[in-house]
Amino acid sequence: MTFTGKAFRLTHRLDSSIKIAHLVFDLEGEKVNKFNRLVMSEFADLLVELKKESAEIDVLLLTSGKKGNFIAGADITLIQSAKTAQEATELARAGQKLIDLWEDLPFPRVVAIDGTCMGGGCELSLASTAILMSKSSQARIGLPETLLGIIPGMGGCVRMPWKIGIAQSLELILAGKTLTGEKACKAGLADALLEKEDFEGNALSWIKKEIGRLRSGARIGREPKLGGIGGVAGSLMENTWVGRKVIFKKAREGVLAKTKGKYPAVLEAIDVIESVGTGYRKILEGAERDAALIREAEGFGRVAATEVSKNLIQLFFMTEAIKKSNGVSTVAAADAADRKLQSAGVVGAGVMGGGIAQLFADKGIAVEMKDIAQPALELGIASALSLFQKSLKKRAITKRQFDQKLNLITPTLSYVGFRKAELVVEAVIEKMDVKKSVLAELEKHVSDQAVIASNTSSLSISEMQTALVRPDRFVGMHFFNPVHRMPLVEVIRGSQSSDGSIITTYQACKQLGKMPVVVKDSPGFLVNRLLMPYLAEAATLLMSGVGMDRIDSVLLDFGMPMGPIELIDEVGLDVGEKVAGILKAAFGDRMLAPDAFGKLIEKKWLGKKTGRGFYVYEGSKKVKSLDPEIYSVLGISMRSEPMEASEILDRCILGMVNEASRCLEEKVIAGPADLDLAMIMGTGFPPFRGGLARYADARGLSAIVERLEELSKTVGPRFAPAPSLVAYAKSGSGFYGAT
Numbered sequence: 001m002t003f004t005g006k007a008f009r010l011t012h013r014l015d016s017s018i019k020i021a022h023l024v025f026d027l028e029g030e031k032v033n034k035f036n037r038l039v040m041s042e043f044a045d046l047l048v049e050l051k052k053e054s055a056e057i058d059v060l061l062l063t064s065g066k067k068g069n070f071i072a073g074a075d076i077t078l079i080q081s082a083k084t085a086q087e088a089t090e091l092a093r094a095g096q097k098l099i100d101l102w103e104d105l106p107f108p109r110v111v112a113i114d115g116t117c118m119g120g121g122c123e124l125s126l127a128s129t130a131i132l133m134s135k136s137s138q139a140r141i142g143l144p145e146t147l148l149g150i151i152p153g154m155g156g157c158v159r160m161p162w163k164i165g166i167a168q169s170l171e172l173i174l175a176g177k178t179l180t181g182e183k184a185c186k187a188g189l190a191d192a193l194l195e196k197e198d199f200e201g202n203a204l205s206w207i208k209k210e211i212g213r214l215r216s217g218a219r220i221g222r223e224p225k226l227g228g229i230g231g232v233a234g235s236l237m238e239n240t241w242v243g244r245k246v247i248f249k250k251a252r253e254g255v256l257a258k259t260k261g262k263y264p265a266v267l268e269a270i271d272v273i274e275s276v277g278t279g280y281r282k283i284l285e286g287a288e289r290d291a292a293l294i295r296e297a298e299g300f301g302r303v304a305a306t307e308v309s310k311n312l313i314q315l316f317f318m319t320e321a322i323k324k325s326n327g328v329s330t331v332a333a334a335d336a337a338d339r340k341l342q343s344a345g346v347v348g349a350g351v352m353g354g355g356i357a358q359l360f361a362d363k364g365i366a367v368e369m370k371d372i373a374q375p376a377l378e379l380g381i382a383s384a385l386s387l388f389q390k391s392l393k394k395r396a397i398t399k400r401q402f403d404q405k406l407n408l409i410t411p412t413l414s415y416v417g418f419r420k421a422e423l424v425v426e427a428v429i430e431k432m433d434v435k436k437s438v439l440a441e442l443e444k445h446v447s448d449q450a451v452i453a454s455n456t457s458s459l460s461i462s463e464m465q466t467a468l469v470r471p472d473r474f475v476g477m478h479f480f481n482p483v484h485r486m487p488l489v490e491v492i493r494g495s496q497s498s499d500g501s502i503i504t505t506y507q508a509c510k511q512l513g514k515m516p517v518v519v520k521d522s523p524g525f526l527v528n529r530l531l532m533p534y535l536a537e538a539a540t541l542l543m544s545g546v547g548m549d550r551i552d553s554v555l556l557d558f559g560m561p562m563g564p565i566e567l568i569d570e571v572g573l574d575v576g577e578k579v580a581g582i583l584k585a586a587f588g589d590r591m592l593a594p595d596a597f598g599k600l601i602e603k604k605w606l607g608k609k610t611g612r613g614f615y616v617y618e619g620s621k622k623v624k625s626l627d628p629e630i631y632s633v634l635g636i637s638m639r640s641e642p643m644e645a646s647e648i649l650d651r652c653i654l655g656m657v658n659e660a661s662r663c664l665e666e667k668v669i670a671g672p673a674d675l676d677l678a679m680i681m682g683t684g685f686p687p688f689r690g691g692l693a694r695y696a697d698a699r700g701l702s703a704i705v706e707r708l709e710e711l712s713k714t715v716g717p718r719f720a721p722a723p724s725l726v727a728y729a730k731s732g733s734g735f736y737g738a739t
């Protein structure tokens, strides 16, 4: 039998008397293979036919027709569109039945993976007799469902443990981790690692060699490290009632410590794996398999219907949209999308310049790093060196890569190597006159095609443009500190920036592994402008006698990665004061930070960088016990009654919501989705809440307007709801619905 459908092609070949049916998954009109309704129906029909042909098939080989992708998983829009838990459960059951059909074929099934194999793709692989992977770095396998707030629902929770044991399965599933071929083999998930060159030929040769074991169903891959430790002790852990209890208890504790119970899918995954009683080599069949899969599908339905999962899926689509966009249009010009930077420059080798140069080098881009002071260059190189050393220690890079990356940074006191740079980022001190003179000088030393960007966090891009002969080539490129860790970059369009410069900068961000959002050139851009009322209010609460640990813990409970008072320490009180001054000048008292901070700045208690701010630090660690001196230095008398958590929360968060509505109205950012992405990536706003705008929509804008009116009467006029927020509320459809 041969077959050519919209998703699959089937051919037969006779190889050394072995009858191999070769199935190629190649979904028409798509870049990646995924299980959508069409694929599921075509695949199910094909599997029924293949079963009838079993006399003609010794082995079935599945490969992909897509470059760099084996199977991306289930079509996420299907999951997103499931409105109720029951609908989502039914969806999972349909997927599971398909995988069962595959597993029940009466001949060995081999999957040969030379690209990404995620979610449903991995679950299909788990129901196969053998998993082959290529040595290509693009070949990766895993179950990332929990990152979308769901659990593997096509048998992954049930079959992963029988292949690699419970402890390793939990590690993979709970973190949504994916493995390269080499690591998958080591874990016992993949059965063989084959050369990428002529991968299909290698897979066929492997099948011929292993036909005996394939037929007998004997395990081919490595033994997994049971219990996370391996050996007899590990085996005892996984195969005894007490041992298992310990494994699941530890998993729950670990998850709760990390997520504080805000992400239900990870807990559900543990419950499912524990309750279905699966384990290493414990292949479930018949009614036992059905019962286990039904339990998994119910768990899937439960979490897929939560707001958390909807928010995380939305976030996934937002990041996907960035991949397709070029910052100017979502239909990216092909030439710009494919153009990769080879050479860059950085001016200013301080905290930010050093970090940006390190990032360029890390991504294989040669970078000239200029400063006016030799010690600054030495510091810049030292901080890059320390980051590369960490990667080397973690074995994320080899010694050779370490040398190569480090060699890509050229520290210099002159502009001599800048002619070849395609993008130069200015990161000198935050003073307009200094920046203008540096930019005017720099422009004389770059090529006509070069784009120049400033990393300023608060100065006007449009004003800096006046220093340049060609202002069109100039944009803002606002990285956050620390550069290697913070995913967001605000790409700022000045009044004269050209589309081409925006596109180059936007694409460069993606090449650097960052998440760009385009924002208008206005004071504080987006993220700092939204953060200011939040931080200022936290400081005001502190001055009114609310303990700073209390304020921080309320916001940590809300899901922020760090409390606002600690965040001020992290940013530095001096930096914060400067930005606050600029924002207050632009927007008035709603950005007002308490004056009393001057006392801390005078004492050089600037935050983490000086070892003392509101909190006390030893190295980079916060010292746990509070320093009561801070209250007397600031002249604070503590409240006798503790303030309600909801009061603290509303005062900190709703000021941000109010400001967000102004930013949307002023078109500082394209829309609520970009705003949410920027807040999640730039401030760590809890992803499970879907972002600031989505949080506000979920609470209801009318309720928020009412609460702001109340706060404006009881606390101060800074809370008066913005006319744009009132208008959004009146429209009745929220930020998302109203745009």
Ligand SMILES: NC(=O)c1ccc[n+]([C@@H]2O[C@H](COP(=O)([O-])OP(=O)(O)OC[C@H]3O[C@@H](n4cnc5c(N)ncnc54)[C@H](O)[C@@H]3O)[C@@H](O)[C@H]2O)c1
Pocket (backbone or CB within 6 Å): 347, 348, 349, 350, 351, 352, 353, 370, 371, 372, 373, 376, 426, 427, 428, 429, 430, 434, 438, 455, 456, 457, 458, 478, 479, 480, 481, 571
């Ligand atoms: N530190 C942050 O958290 C942060 C975050 C985002 C953006 N920024 C912005 O990044 C820029 C740099 O900030 P930073 O914190 O790295 O400052 P920094 O003081 O650590 O570094 C500034 C560097 O610029 C050098 N420099 C000064 N004049 C120069 C000139 N004419 N030519 C070449 N080099 C010169 C200095 O020697 C110094 O090494 C500022 O615009 C700042 O607003 C800072």
